[in-house]
Amino acid sequence: xxxxxxxxxxxLLERGRDRQLRLAVTGLSRSGKTAxxxxxxxxxxxxxxxARLDLLPAxxxxxxxxxxxxxxxxxxVPRFPFDRAMSALDDRPPRWPEPxxxxxxxxxxxxxRPQRPGLMGGETRRLTLDLFxxxxxxxxxxxxxxxxxxxxxxxxxxxxxxxxxxxADWQREVATLDPAREVDEGRLAxxxxxxxxxxxxxREAGFSDLQPxxxxxxxxxxxxPVLQFFPLPGIADADPAQLAQLPPESLYAxxxxxxxxxxxxxxxxxxxxxxxxxxxxxxxxxxxxxxxxGPERFEDLSRxxxxxMQSFDYGRRSLLSRLxxxxxxxxxxxxxxxxxxxPEQHARMTGLIETLLAEPLKDLHFANVPVRALSLAAIRATxxxxxxxxxxxxxxxxxxxxxxxxxxxxxxxxxxxxxxxDFWARQGFTFTAFRPLPRxxxxxxxxxxxxxxxxxxxxxxx
Amino acid sequence: xxxxxxxxxxxLLERGRDRQLRLAVTGLSRSGKTAxxxxxxxxxxxxxxxARLDLLPAxxxxxxxxxxxxxxxxxxVPRFPFDRAMSALDDRPPRWPEPxxxxxxxxxxxxxRPQRPGLMGGETRRLTLDLFxxxxxxxxxxxxxxxxxxxxxxxxxxxxxxxxxxxADWQREVATLDPAREVDEGRLAxxxxxxxxxxxxxREAGFSDLQPxxxxxxxxxxxxPVLQFFPLPGIADADPAQLAQLPPESLYAxxxxxxxxxxxxxxxxxxxxxxxxxxxxxxxxxxxxxxxxGPERFEDLSRxxxxxMQSFDYGRRSLLSRLxxxxxxxxxxxxxxxxxxxPEQHARMTGLIETLLAEPLKDLHFANVPVRALSLAAIRATxxxxxxxxxxxxxxxxxxxxxxxxxxxxxxxxxxxxxxxDFWARQGFTFTAFRPLPRxxxxxxxxxxxxxxxxxxxxxxx
Numbered sequence: 047x048x049x050x051x052x053x054x055x056x057x058l059l060e061r062g063r064d065r066q067l068r069l070a071v072t073g074l075s076r077s078g079k080t081a082x083x084x085x086x087x088x089x090x091x092x093x094x095x096x097a098r099l100d101l102l103p104a105x106x107x108x109x110x111x112x113x114x115x116x117x118x119x120x121x122x123v124p125r126f127p128f129d130r131a132m133s134a135l136d137d138r139p140p141r142w143p144e145p146x147x148x149x150x151x152x153x154x155x156x157x158x159r160p161q162r163p164g165l166m167g168g169e170t171r172r173l174t175l176d177l178f179x180x181x182x183x184x185x186x187x188x189x190x191x192x193x194x195x196x197x198x199x200x201x202x203x204x205x206x207x208x209x210x211x212x213x214a215d216w217q218r219e220v221a222t223l224d225p226a227r228e229v230d231e232g233r234l235a236x237x238x239x240x241x242x243x244x245x246x247x248x249r250e251a252g253f254s255d256l257q258p259x260x261x262x263x264x265x266x267x268x269x270x271p272v273l274q275f276f277p278l279p280g281i282a283d284a285d286p287a288q289l290a291q292l293p294p295e296s297l298y299a300x301x302x303x304x305x306x307x308x309x310x311x312x313x314x315x316x317x318x319x320x321x322x323x324x325x326x327x328x329x330x331x332x333x334x335x336x337x338x339x340g341p342e343r344f345e346d347l348s349r350x351x352x353x354x355m356q357s358f359d360y361g362r363r364s365l366l367s368r369l370x371x372x373x374x375x376x377x378x379x380x381x382x383x384x385x386x387x388x389p390e391q392h393a394r395m396t397g398l399i400e401t402l403l404a405e406p407l408k409d410l411h412f413a414n415v416p417v418r419a420l421s422l423a424a425i426r427a428t429x430x431x432x433x434x435x436x437x438x439x440x441x442x443x444x445x446x447x448x449x450x451x452x453x454x455x456x457x458x459x460x461x462x463x464x465x466x467x468d469f470w471a472r473q474g475f476t477f478t479a480f481r482p483l484p485r486x487x488x489x490x491x492x493x494x495x496x497x498x499x500x501x502x503x504x505x506x507x508x
Numbered sequence: 509x510x511x512x513x514x515x516x517x518x519x520l521l522e523r524g525r526d527r528q529l530r531l532a533v534t535g536l537s538r539s540g541k542t543a544x545x546x547x548x549x550x551x552x553x554x555x556x557x558x559a560r561l562d563l564l565p566a567x568x569x570x571x572x573x574x575x576x577x578x579x580x581x582x583x584x585v586p587r588f589p590f591d592r593a594m595s596a597l598d599d600r601p602p603r604w605p606e607p608x609x610x611x612x613x614x615x616x617x618x619x620x621r622p623q624r625p626g627l628m629g630g631e632t633r634r635l636t637l638d639l640f641x642x643x644x645x646x647x648x649x650x651x652x653x654x655x656x657x658x659x660x661x662x663x664x665x666x667x668x669x670x671x672x673x674x675x676a677d678w679q680r681e682v683a684t685l686d687p688a689r690e691v692d693e694g695r696l697a698x699x700x701x702x703x704x705x706x707x708x709x710x711r712e713a714g715f716s717d718l719q720p721x722x723x724x725x726x727x728x729x730x731x732x733p734v735l736q737f738f739p740l741p742g743i744a745d746a747d748p749a750q751l752a753q754l755p756p757e758s759l760y761a762x763x764x765x766x767x768x769x770x771x772x773x774x775x776x777x778x779x780x781x782x783x784x785x786x787x788x789x790x791x792x793x794x795x796x797x798x799x800x801x802g803p804e805r806f807e808d809l810s811r812x813x814x815x816x817m818q819s820f821d822y823g824r825r826s827l828l829s830r831l832x833x834x835x836x837x838x839x840x841x842x843x844x845x846x847x848x849x850x851p852e853q854h855a856r857m858t859g860l861i862e863t864l865l866a867e868p869l870k871d872l873h874f875a876n877v878p879v880r881a882l883s884l885a886a887i888r889a890t891x892x893x894x895x896x897x898x899x900x901x902x903x904x905x906x907x908x909x910x911x912x913x914x915x916x917x918x919x920x921x922x923x924x925x926x927x928x929x930d931f932w933a934r935q936g937f938t939f940t941a942f943r944p945l946p947r948x949x950x951x952x953x954x955x956x957x958x959x960x961x962x963x964x965x966x967x968x969x970x
Contacts, residue, residue: 115693117733117762121769125730129694148728231577231592266610266728269586271579300579307583 067506068323073330074254078382080143083179084131085424085490092489101496103430104158104507111157111231118153126152140482147263149180151212161508173506181409183259185357189314200282208342213244225278225298239273252343260312275304288386326502328378333399334386338477341470348402355406359413377417378482378501384493385423387457388428390439395421397462418501423493427480445480529968532640535792537715542605545687546593547952554951566620568970573619580615581757581816588614588641589659602944607756609725611642621968624786635968645721647819649775657764662744668806673877675706687740687760696878698765700736714805716812722774737766785831788964790840795861800939809863817868821875839879840963846955847885850903851892857883859924885955887941907942
């Protein structure tokens with residue numbers, strides 16, 4: 047047992063010297079987490095060589111010498127599949143990397159020359175950078191920690207939007223159940239599966255504000271009773287004293303027990319074992335995809351993001367700071383896939399995300415968590431062009447669509463504030479998905495990855 | 509939190525009254541675990557109705573009234589997929605259920621009338637039967653707990669049989685490594701993947717004695733460093749003092765650290781959290797499949813079983829009883845798929861398995877663990893027939909092969925002792941795999957499931 051101890055001690059010392067940083071990347075499904083982390087590792091490995099990182103001073107000044115992958119701290123967490131992602135990008139034709147499904151980890155050691163060499167220090171210093179990738183859906187479960195089962199039921203029923211129709215099968219079956227009566231295990235599993243199908247259908251339809259998050263990414267818990275519960279409509283209006291007296295075999299008591307197990311054994315351990323150790327965090331948002339999907343999905347994304355951001359609100363009265371003691375000291379919120387609109391729209395993307403998250407951002411400022419919004423493309427898939435149209439020079443994008451067709455187009459204008467009925471009526475925006483550019487051996491082409499890196503790790507490389 | 513406590517208490521009281529029994533089913537891949545557990549649940553649910561369970565006195569006497577599925581104890585363990593298995597058997601044509609891949613659980617409550625009603629008792633009593641299903645491969649990892657990394661390396665290299673060829677790719681790469689030098693993370697992952705490929709190829713080729721077991725069924729640990737290690741050939745002959753001085757980044761220290769993590773965080777928790785709570789255990793063995801695969805695989809199965817059985821040897825000096833305090837008080841070892849040979853061969857199957865396991869059985873008797881060997885078919889797929897051949901009546905089987913052909917055949921004689929060169933030279937045995945019989949609504953047809961049930965739970969139903 048000697049070496050692990052030495053290792054722990056080493057980690058502790060590195061932290062003490064401010065030479066270790068734990069950076070987490072999250073975002074809802076398809077927000078571009080895998081592409082972002084792949085590009086981040088790729089840029090840092092090519093720093094000092096051909097990577098273009100002018101907005102990261104340590105790189106611009108030639109002080110960042112490169113990065114090496116070393117063994118991660120927690121051997122039981124899957125390693126971020128960087129090599130697999132790079133080979134997808136190197137395919138002919140290039141493919142986007144497959145999305146990751148749970149938490150993954152990768153440790154880099156960066157070598158750099160400090161801006162002012164210390165009296166004691168040698169020529170170079172090292173920064174150990176732990177990178178984490180986890181599904182944003184997990185953060186949607188935080189509010190669930192503040193509920194008991196009846197109040198959670200109230201929060202999850204009666205959305206009154208297009209989602210309801212997707213849960214019609216479940217609705218029909220749950221209506222036949224009596225909360226006071228014993229329910230057959232098999233039947234309960236069936237109805238829970240209807241509920242999970244509703245959640246999956248809602249995600250397919252572009253909805254984001256979905257609970258419980260693990261129902262969508264069950265992993266090894268597939269088939270476990272802890273993932274077989276659902277809200278009971280109307281139960282929040284029942285008499286709590288009467289509910290408490292129902293026998294343990296009753297439907298109500300069974301569902302409430304599973305809800306508590308989900309809270310205690312699924313949601314809580316993620317915050318306790320992972321989340322509260324992160325130093326820096328970037329949240330990725332596919333705002334263009336939501337603009338493309340229409341007003342209802344855009345509204346839903348907005349709600350989901352508001353809920354997700356609660357995990358970063360360390361105000362004194364927040365649920366999170368009462369339960370855990372998180373320590374994220376810097377946060378970035380990035381609108382991804384900026385290469386899918388023309389360059390003059392990028393500022394609007396940033397503006398839109400700031401508007402969309404105005405309320406959570408206010409809370410974060412109040413809680414004194416430094417936060418920055420930006421737009422970026424982790425792996426650039428298009429080239430900016432200009433076309434002449436009716437005697438005017440107009441911006442355009444050229445690239446290859448996922449179907450393999452060469453395209454030259456103008457996707458439309460991004461609204462810089464929340465889109466109104468007028469915008470939706472005009473259908474002002476048409477998102478076309480592009481495949482990655484064929485690449486040479488060098489660093490991946492990007493848009494403002496260096497700005498993101500500067501905000502997230504730049505101060506540690508001075 | 510009131511109800512979980514009540515529940516724990518309930519469990520404890522039930523145990524105290526001897527009314528709860530935790531029965532585990534294991535066996536190597538393809539030994540028939542899923543079919544066995546499916547049939548067991550099916551028989552108990554049909555007990556008192558049309559199930560034929562004459563060798564289980566409680567059922568024969570009409571005292572066993574039936575079984576009901578209730579919520580299992582550990583909500584975080586997948587439920588055994590009984591319904592899915594039954595629908596596979598009900599397909600047209602019937603299919604064998606898909607194998608389970610990790611641990612799963614199912615809780616039944618049996619109602620029965622005691623043989624002698626007590627003064628206090630009512631008419632009927634209840635027995636809570638917890639059923640567990642887990643891969644026998646996990647038990648192959650027990651000896652690994654008794655090793656340090658160098659001695660494990662010695663135990664895993666130089667088998668000198670046909671397996672070596674399957675690891676040639678890994679051998680070639682590992683030969684290029686220097687244990688004292690730092691190794692690139694990515695390269696290490698690649699070489700570990702070569703080792704896992706070797707293990708998978710060995711399993712495909714019919715070998716059973718494979719370590720580490722989780723490399724073959726990684727589940728959520730896919731891609732985690734803890735599943736990326738391998739033995740270093742020859743390292744056991746190096747000077748331990750020198751090895752201990754190698755830096756933590758060296759290949760040797762990295763592999764040794766992962767080996768220890770595997771021991772402490774993968775192997776040990778299974779024994780601590782699950783295994784030591786089992787009351788009864790049945791080990792299933794596909795002895796016919798091994799006979800069919802030839803002498804080398806048969807020999808390998810024998811070694812694997814010997815190793816697997818160490819988990820049940822509670823002799824005072826055993827590794828297991830030093831580490832944990834298991835309490836299995838009754839053990840069954842069953843040769844499965846008895847319906848794939850003619851009935852007069854069944855006694856030979858039992859004899860063969862007793863011979864094959866002679867050494868472990870001796871140890872178990874010495875450790876005072878009651879154990880019984882038997883042969884059975886959990887779900888009968890053939891009918892026994894007689895054919896007239898050269899004026900003599902000969903036994904035969906009729907059934908439908910997996911390819912869908914009606915067959916009437918005599919698979920051959922099972923040797924009642926360890927097969928000798930003569931047996932293998934004659935190729936005396938031809939195993940044909942049959943698909944399940946089309947079934948009516950009643951209980952599944954079986955061979956001696958009732959004998960197995962009597963040995964495993966009969967005494968609790970008196």
